[in-house]
Amino acid sequence: MWDVLxxxxxLNMxxxxxxxxxxxxxxxVTLVTLVLRLLVTPLxxxxxxxxRKQQxxxxxxxxxxxxxRDDPQKLMEEQRKLGLNPLGGCLPSLVQLPLMIGLYQAIIRALASTPLQLLELPRDIYRWIPSFSSLIPLKSQFLWLDLALPDPLLIMPILVVATSWFYQKLITPPALDAQAEAMNKQMMIMMPLMMGFFALQYASGLAIYFLITNLIGILQYYLFRQHYTYPTPEATDKKSVPQKQPRAGAKS
Amino acid sequence: MNLWRMRTDRLSQRGNTPHAGTRGWTIGAVVALTVLLTVLSGCAGGLRHESWPGLIVDNGIIYAANLERVQAFNAETGKWLWSYPEETDKNLRPFYATPVLAKDYGAHGLLLIAGYKDKTVYALSLGESPAERPDLLWTFAEATGQYVGSGVVADGKFIIGNGDGFVYALNLADGTLAWKYPTRDRVWATPVVVEDTVYIASLDHHLYAVNVATGAERWQIPMDGAIAATPVYIDGALWVGDFSSTLSQVDLATHQVVWTFKANDWLWATPIADGTRLYFTDVGGHVYALDTATRTMVWSAPTEIDDIIRSRPVLNPDGSLLYVAGYKKGLIQALDTKTGAVMSWWGEQTNKPGRLPGDLAADETNLYAMPILIDIRIQALELTTGQTVWTYPATEPGK
Structure with missing residues (x-):
């Protein structure tokens, strides 16, 4: 089902x-990545x-x-009244994920870095579109790269790490407490390193996909910058001061 | 006649917080990363050591390229004789190319093997006794791509294609390069030598004819698709299957494609010839029997194993049975060569089947298969019944 849908x-696109x-x-690869990134842009x-709203x-x-604090039911009710969805932050990520994984798998299957991978390809090709099989194997040379093999000069892994880090830095919302900040920092290091590791280990076609995805993401950030601008924690805290103080005084 | 079918594994022993914005994003990213890592590590293939191992049988001895080593066995008993290298060498693994025996070279013959990962050809000098561990005579490590297809011995040379697009002709005496010929893509098919010409099929959609002594090109012709199957020579013509599902008859005198047949799927497995009849399979699981003299299809049928077929089929000694192996399900089926009817099956469904991408081999009594992804590396099956004669490593644990 996953393959079919x-x-x-x-892959056929x-x-x-x-x-x-x-x-x-x-x-x-660039155009397919672009098309899929555009599809998930609204999400x-x-x-x-x-x-931003939660911030x-x-x-x-x-x-x-x-x-x-002692009435979770009521707490959820009140949060819902504010229009908050606890899953609102991560659900879109999860919805985008199948497309991104699908794209990755399509690239890997189309480039087929090993003979055994190429053996799986015929079943994925639409037979009703003539002459697709005659395209195989796809041209894998690009500049110094054989897209079916890891980059021998390590340039692609370095570019992937750099662009992943920059992209993460751009889209990460400001942390509101120490714990969130620590998590953000970890993610800022772990994500680029993981992407770099895979760019190092696997076909450079995958590194190209990572790089293009990051570059499109960075471009999207600058195009839709207003969506990524968050109020700073200081600003929201300042806003909260006049509201909190009278209530504190009223209680005493 | 017993009906039998073999399954290779049967014998295996074996947010609800005030900071939901930030946390939600972080949780989403962590989940995404976890799923991505799982998918990448499971599907990318780069870390999975798989190949299609192959073996040859000669004078009762099996020489098997066994994922990371070349090993010799007694074909009758399955007794392990030697391994090269002695210990597992991860730089060698995995092998795709089947070993080649050059019996007339060296003191007692040479065994030629080509590594996938280390891009090196090894010539092993065989000992007087088959049980004697061979010595390394020479290596050739100038190719820059991986070896997938096997090579051929002709004119005092070992001729083999490489992933870098070149075909290398190495002097058997010392492993020096006699000549190399460039194609435009990887060469996964074994070159075919007819008289003084070597025919090279490449993934670049071309068939080349090259002088076997000098490496000088004689001609080249375009084909419809990439060629990974080794062409078969019959009566002045080469029969070439390609990824566009086309079987072409190339007349060597005129070097023209004189006849084509469109199969149902990619043609990857090397066909096998029996007199004037050519048996070939496609990756969609169809088997075909073609009378090459009249160019008429004797029979063609989808196999009941309903699987990808990559491995070269084999015939029993009297040519009455054709054995085909399914890659994913690990099933071997015996077909009647007269009618294409499934003659036999044996086995049972299990959850973790071994896979059979490698070529089958046979001698007078046994059929040999080399499954991957299970513990058993070699299975010897009785040709007429499909009963297991021996398995490796079950017969020699620890070797």
Whole structure:
């Protein structure tokens, strides 16, 4: 089901673009990545909007959390009234994930870095589109790279680490407490290193995909910058001061 | 006649917080990263040591390229004789190319093996006794790509294609390069030598004819698709299967494609010839029997194993049975060569089947298969019944 719904359509789109755009794998991979990134852009923007909204409502959230500490039911109810969805932050990520994994798998299958991988490819190719099988193997040379093999000069892994780090830095919302900040810092280091590790280990076609994904992400950030701009913790804290103080005084 | 089918593994022993914005994003990223890592490590293939191991049988001795080593066995008993290298060498693994025996060279013959990962050809000088561990005579490590297809011995040379697009001809005496010929893509098919010409099929969709002595090109012709199957020579023509599902008859005198047949799927397995009849399979699981003299299809049928077929089929000694192996399900089926009917099956469904991508081999009594992804590396099956004669490593644990 996964192959039929996700991987095969992407793989055949890749082959179609390869066929009609001069037989250049790099161009086909770039365009397919671009198309899929554009498809998930509304979700990404929604995710950023949700994160931003939660950031803005932070004082109010803290207040109701304090107030209904012993009544989780009521706490959830109040949060819902504020329009908050606890899964709002991560759900779009999870929805995007199948497409990204599907794209990755399509690239790996199309490039088929080992003979055994190529053996799996015929079943993924749509037979009703003529001559797709004649395209195989796809051209794997690009500059110094054989897209089916790891980059011998290590340039791609370095570029992947650098762009992953920069992209993470751009899209990570400001942390609101020490714990969140520590998690953010870990992610800022772990994600680029992991991407770099895979770019180092696997076919450089995968590194190209990582790089293009990061570059498109960075471009999207600058195009839709307003969605990624968060109120700083200081600003939200300042906002919360006049609200909190009178209540504290009233209690005493 | 007994019906039998073999399954290779049967014998195996074996947010609800005030900071939901930040945390939600972080949780999403962690989950995404975890899933991504799982998928990458499971599907990328780079860390999975798989190949299609192959073996040859000669005078009762099996020489097997066994994933990371070349090993020799007594074909009758399965007794392990020697391994090269003695200990597992991860730089060698995995082998794709089947070993080649050059019986007329060296004191008692040479065994030629080509590594996938280390991009090196090894010539082992065989001992007087088959049980004697061979000595390394020479190596050739100038190729820059991996060896997938096997080589051929002709004119005092070992001729083998490489992933760097070149075909290398190495002097058997010392391993020096006699000549090399460039193609435009990887060469995974074994070169075919007819008289003084070597025919090279490449993934670049071309068939080349090259002088076996000098490496000078005689001609080249374009084909419909990439060629990974070794062409078969019959009566002045080469029969070439390619990834566009086309079987082509190439007349060597005129070097023209004189006849084509469109199969149901990619043609990857090397066909096998029996007189004027050519048996070939496609990766979609179909088997074909073609009368090459009349160019008529005698029979063709999808196999009941319903699987990818990559391995070269083999015939029993009297040519009455054709054995085909399914890659993913690890099933071997025996077909009647007269009608294509499934003659026999044996086995049972299990959850973790071994896979059979490698070529089958046979001698007078046994059929030999080399499964991957299970503990058993070699299975010897009785040709007429499919009963297991021996397995390796079960017969020699620890070797």
């Amino acid at each position: 996700i991987v095969r359509p992407i 890749l082959l179609l673009l390869y066929k009609y755009l001069g037989g250049e794998t790099i161009i086909a 990404m923007l929604k995710q950023q909007q949700a994160a 803005e409502l932070r004082p109010k959230i803290m207040e109701i959390q304090k107030k209904y």
